[in-house]
Amino acid sequence: MLTNRSKVVVDKKMTFSERIYLPAIIGGLFITIKHFFKKKATIDYPKVTREMSGVYRGQHVLKVDENGAERCVACGLCAVACPAEAITMTGAERKPGEEKLYREEKYAAVYEINMLRCIYCGLCEDACPKEAIFLTDRLVEVSSNRDDMIFGKDKLKEKYFNEVDITKRLTKEVIEFKKDKFHLHNQMD
Amino acid sequence: MVSGFIIYKAIMVVVVFLIGLGIAAYSTYAERKVAAFIQDRIGPNNAGPYGLLQPIADGVKMFMKEEIIPDVSNKFLFILGPSLAMLTACMTGAVIPWSSPIVINGVSYPLQITDVNIGILYIFGVVSIGVYGIMIGGWASNNKYSLLGALRASAQMISYEIAMGLSIIALVMTTGTLSLGEIAAQQAGWHWNVLYQPLGFLIFITCAFAECNRTPFDLPECETELVGGYHTEYSSMKLGFYLFAEYVNMFISSAIIATLYFGGYNMPLVGRFVTDPNILSILGVVFMFAKVFFFIFFFMWIRWTIPRFRYDQLMHLGWRIFIPLSILNILLTGLGILVFNK
Amino acid sequence: MTLYIFYFLSFLAILSAFMVVFSKNPVHSVLYLIVTFFAIAGHYILLNAQFLAAVHIIVYAGAIMVLFLYVIMMLNLNKETEPHKSTYLKLAATVSGGIFMVVLIGSLKGVEKIENLNAANQSAGLIKNLGHVLYNDYMLPFEMASILFLTAMVGAVLLGKNELK
Numbered sequence: 001m002l003t004n005r006s007k008v009v010v011d012k013k014m015t016f017s018e019r020i021y022l023p024a025i026i027g028g029l030f031i032t033i034k035h036f037f038k039k040k041a042t043i044d045y046p047k048v049t050r051e052m053s054g055v056y057r058g059q060h061v062l063k064v065d066e067n068g069a070e071r072c073v074a075c076g077l078c079a080v081a082c083p084a085e086a087i088t089m090t091g092a093e094r095k096p097g098e099e100k101l102y103r104e105e106k107y108a109a110v111y112e113i114n115m116l117r118c119i120y121c122g123l124c125e126d127a128c129p130k131e132a133i134f135l136t137d138r139l140v141e142v143s144s145n146r147d148d149m150i151f152g153k154d155k156l157k158e159k160y161f162n163e164v165d166i167t168k169r170l171t172k173e174v175i176e177f178k179k180d181k182f183h184l185h186n187q188m189d
Numbered sequence: 190m191v192s193g194f195i196i197y198k199a200i201m202v203v204v205v206f207l208i209g210l211g212i213a214a215y216s217t218y219a220e221r222k223v224a225a226f227i228q229d230r231i232g233p234n235n236a237g238p239y240g241l242l243q244p245i246a247d248g249v250k251m252f253m254k255e256e257i258i259p260d261v262s263n264k265f266l267f268i269l270g271p272s273l274a275m276l277t278a279c280m281t282g283a284v285i286p287w288s289s290p291i292v293i294n295g296v297s298y299p300l301q302i303t304d305v306n307i308g309i310l311y312i313f314g315v316v317s318i319g320v321y322g323i324m325i326g327g328w329a330s331n332n333k334y335s336l337l338g339a340l341r342a343s344a345q346m347i348s349y350e351i352a353m354g355l356s357i358i359a360l361v362m363t364t365g366t367l368s369l370g371e372i373a374a375q376q377a378g379w380h381w382n383v384l385y386q387p388l389g390f391l392i393f394i395t396c397a398f399a400e401c402n403r404t405p406f407d408l409p410e411c412e413t414e415l416v417g418g419y420h421t422e423y424s425s426m427k428l429g430f431y432l433f434a435e436y437v438n439m440f441i442s443s444a445i446i447a448t449l450y451f452g453g454y455n456m457p458l459v460g461r462f463v464t465d466p467n468i469l470s471i472l473g474v475v476f477m478f479a480k481v482f483f484f485i486f487f488f489m490w491i492r493w494t495i496p497r498f499r500y501d502q503l504m505h506l507g508w509r510i511f512i513p514l515s516i517l518n519i520l521l522t523g524l525g526i527l528v529f530n531k
Numbered sequence: 532m533t534l535y536i537f538y539f540l541s542f543l544a545i546l547s548a549f550m551v552v553f554s555k556n557p558v559h560s561v562l563y564l565i566v567t568f569f570a571i572a573g574h575y576i577l578l579n580a581q582f583l584a585a586v587h588i589i590v591y592a593g594a595i596m597v598l599f600l601y602v603i604m605m606l607n608l609n610k611e612t613e614p615h616k617s618t619y620l621k622l623a624a625t626v627s628g629g630i631f632m633v634v635l636i637g638s639l640k641g642v643e644k645i646e647n648l649n650a651a652n653q654s655a656g657l658i659k660n661l662g663h664v665l666y667n668d669y670m671l672p673f674e675m676a677s678i679l680f681l682t683a684m685v686g687a688v689l690l691g692k693n694e695l696k
Contacts, residue, residue, distance in 0.1 A: 025495060032227045032494045042231045266562075307658060310585035317593025321565070324597065328558060328604050336604060343597050350594070367658060 054168030056137040057120040060113055060156055061164045063132055065103050068160035071132035074108035081127035086117035104130075111156065115140050115149045125169070134166040201302050205282050213436035214244040216485055220436075223489040251429035259422050263329045270326025271423065271430035277319040278437035284308040285444045286370045288454040288473030292466060300470065301370055308369035309357055312445060313350075316400060320346045322434070323402075323409065327419035338418025341500065342409035345399055348507035349406075353396035355515035356389040359522040360449060369445075373453030383450040385525075388518045390450045392511055397442040399507070402435060404492040408500055443484035444477075451480050537577055544570035557603045561596060568592045582658045 017023050043050050063071050074091030092109035094102045101107075122135050143149055158164045218233065218240065225232030233240035258267055286301040305311050320343050327339020363385050364372050376382060383390045399406040410418030417423075420431045447453060454473030463469050498506070547566040554560050568591045575584035665673050 028494045029490060032490060035229055036223075036226045038229055040226070040231045041229050044231075044234070266558075305581065307581050307585050310582065310589065314585050314588040314593060317589050317597075320593075320597055321600075324600055324604070325562070328600075340601060340604060343601050347594060347597055 052137045054137065057122050057135040059115075059136055059138045059140045060118075060124070060151075061134050061136050061138075061166065062111065062153065062157040063134060063164075063166070064158055064160055067100065067103075069099070069101055069103040070107055070157065071103055071130045072108045072111065073104045073106045073130055073132070074111070075106075075129065077127040077129060078124035078133055081123040082118075083121060083123060084117045084119045086114045086119075087124060088112050088114075108153070111153050113151050113156065115151055116146065131170070134164075134169055136164050136166060137168075138164070197298060198302065201300075202283075205285075205287070205302055206279060209279060209282050209437055209440055210433075212440045212481075212485075213433055214248070216436040216439060217247060217432075218244050219485065220489050220492075223486065224493050227490075227493045248429070251426050254425040256425040256427070257422075259331060261331045263331075266325050266329035267422075268427070270322050270329055270419075271427045271434070272322075273325065274319065274322030274434040275430045275437070277315050277322060278434040278441065280315045281312055281438075281441040282444070284311050284369050285441070285448055286373045286453055287477055289374070289466065289470045291470045299370070300474065304368055304370035307367045308372075309361065309367045309449075312369075313354065313357075317346075317350060319400075319438070322431075323419045326423070326431070330419070330422035332422050334416045334421045335419050338409045338415045338421070341415075342402065342419060345402075345406065345408060345503060345507070348504060349396040349399035349511070352392055352507060352511035352515050353400065355512065355519060356386075356392040356396065357449075359389045359515070359519045360386055360393075362519070362522050362526060369448055369453075373448050373455070376452040377455045379457050381450065381452040381455075386450065386518075386522070388514065388521070390446075392515050392518065393450070394446060395511065397446060398488070398491065399503075401438045401442055401488070403439065403488055405495040405498050406503060407497060408503060411497060439485060439488050440481065443481045443488065446484050447477060447480035453477060453480075533577060537574070540570045540573040540577070543567075544574070558600065561600050561603060564599075565592050565596050568596070579657070582661055 065071055074089050076089065076091075079085075079087040079089060088110070089108045089112070090110040091106050094105050094107055120135060124133050125135055221243070222232040222240075233243040236242040236246045258264060283302040284305055286299070286304070288300040290297040290299040292298070323342040324339045327335040327342070330336075360372075360382060361367060363382065364375055366372060366375075372382075398404075402409050408418075409415075410420065412418075415421070420428055423431060454470075454477040456472070456476040459469070459472060459476075463472060544567050547563040547570065550563040551560045551567065554563060568587065572584040572587045572592075575581070575587060
């Protein structure tokens with residue numbers, strides 16, 4: 001028995017009060033009127049949004065550092081870690097004069113996440129050694145078109161001076177966890 | 190004098206008609222709200238404050254939709270169906286007493302369009318015509334689902350009309366009149382007929398549900414089996430008329446239940462505090478509508494509580510339970526009159 | 532005013548009665564018959580017999596014609612399913628119809644002089660007087676009629692039962 005509410009079905013003759021159904025109907029009416037005055041579960045969505053957990057795993061962001069340079073080095077660890085194989089990237093070498101744009105010598109020329117494949121597990125975030133990719137509490141914008149759901153750097157990269165707050169996901173415990181042997185490559189510099 | 194009479198009656202007719210339609214329109218809104226509340230939702234809330242403009246939006250939508258008349262159907266009858274449904278729904282309001290007469294300058298103006306001395310029979314006649322709207326519409330659609338819905342509707346309405354008529358006979362035995370105005374006036378104070386006819390009331394209200402094709406008796410339009418029932422082929426405002434007629438019927442049924450069994454415009458104890466007949470009359474309108482609204486709410490409350498019957502259960506209930514029960518009610522009433530009266 | 536209404540109703544009744552006979556589609560016939568019943572109910576109201584008018588509409592238009600319509604819709608009668616009528620059958624129908632007409636004309640012959648209804652008689656059709664007359668003067672025929680109905684009901688139930696011993 002999974003719950004204590006299950007009833008054993010008995011094929012017995014109904015009593016008179018059961019056969020006239022009126023008590024059952026009145027009982028049903030009381031149940032419905034009780035719900036009539038209950039607090040409603042509806043959230044008036046576009047005007048009011050449901051309160052979200054700070055560690056909600058929504059749309060990804062490619063972080064930039066404090067100078068506005070991309071952190072990603074196109075190492076491919078996130079793509080390897082991704083169980084849904086949603087991430088593809090093409091690496092490129094930084095040319096002289098581009099130091100403001102890219103933090104290290106290698107960068108991702110193309111970085112695409114297929115949002116239809118992504119299962120929002122957050123393993124890419126765990127795998128990233130450069131703290132470049134994070135899942136945020138933003139909802140993914142929908143589209144009626146499959147092609148639009150492959151997000152490139154234009155949609156993923158955060159804008160300089162318009163940073164996406166990821167402090168809730170990057171807590172002390174997380175940093176501590178990342179120092180674990182298992183994530184050796186992850187050790188912060 | 191005669192022209193004044195005609196003007197007064199014309200005003201009454203227009204007012205009752207408009208109130209009926211207005212209440213029916215807002216019943217659609219109320220239905221959605223009640224359904225939502227019972228299901229822990231909040232219902233329509235975007236058109237205007239609290240969604241109060243929703244019926245207007247729905248009406249505009251209905252008017253704007255494409256009008257489709259099936260090629261194979263009989264065009265005249267196809268249009269006649271919804272018109273008849275609407276017509277018969279609106280006609281019943283003529284004999285309902287909304288309140289006691291208002292006296293202005295010594296002239297008494299009854300707040301009732303016409304007090305026919307056979308008011309109950311008039312209602313019965315109109316209700317029994319009401320089934321034609323559904324039958325003709327269902328047949329003219331030339332669609333099997335529509336036809337089945339129409340046949341179900343007619344069989345159901347005829348069956349429940351009998352029990353309804355028999356329950357009213359018991360009521361007429363206690364009131365001794367067929368005029369709705371007199372029946373309402375008799376119930377002043379605590380003499381509500383429901384206290385004398387509890388079984389008759391139960392039968393009457395159940396049959397009223399069946400006559401209005403409301404859940405749990407909405408088999409003529411039951412979506413799971415018949416697509417839409419008799420209005421499957423209808424679109425645009427013709428469909429709107431069918432749906433609207435249902436709500437007008439619900440309003441009128443509530444008014445009739447309130448008049449016949451719940452004292453109409455009477456409210457106990459009020460006569461002790463208010464003596465001016467005109468103020469009493471206006472209060473009477475308020476009480477009448479309060480009762481009507483309660484029964485409209487009750488219709489909706491039942492709809493979102495009880496699931497639909499199976500068709501054989503419906504017929505079993507109508508023929509083998511309600512008809513014998515209402516005959517028993519007549520016998521008991523006769524016995525009661527014999528023992529307690531005179 | 533009353534006279535014009537009478538003419539209009541009579542015209543409507545007779546016209547729709549003819550249409551009952553002449554229309555090809557049985558459903559149309561039934562609908563015309565309903566119009567006829569309404570016109571006759573209108574006549575009753577002109578005679579101040581409101582009760583009779585209401586009962587006429589409830590019983591004939593509201594119940595019996597609905598059943599007619601029901602059966603016709605169920606059978607879905609149309610040209611293809613129309614049974615073949617032999618010449619003899621047509622002849623017999625004409626003769627019996629003609630005889631019926633003769634009977635009707637003969638019965639009308641006796642009542643050429645209709646007494647004018649006087650003012651005291653105006654309320655004769657109201658329900659109170661009708662009840663008094665039915666339950667005092669015509670008690671026996673009234674009860675006999677109800678026994679007749681009871682017999683018919685018993686017969687209907689008997690026919691409706693499938694298994695008969």
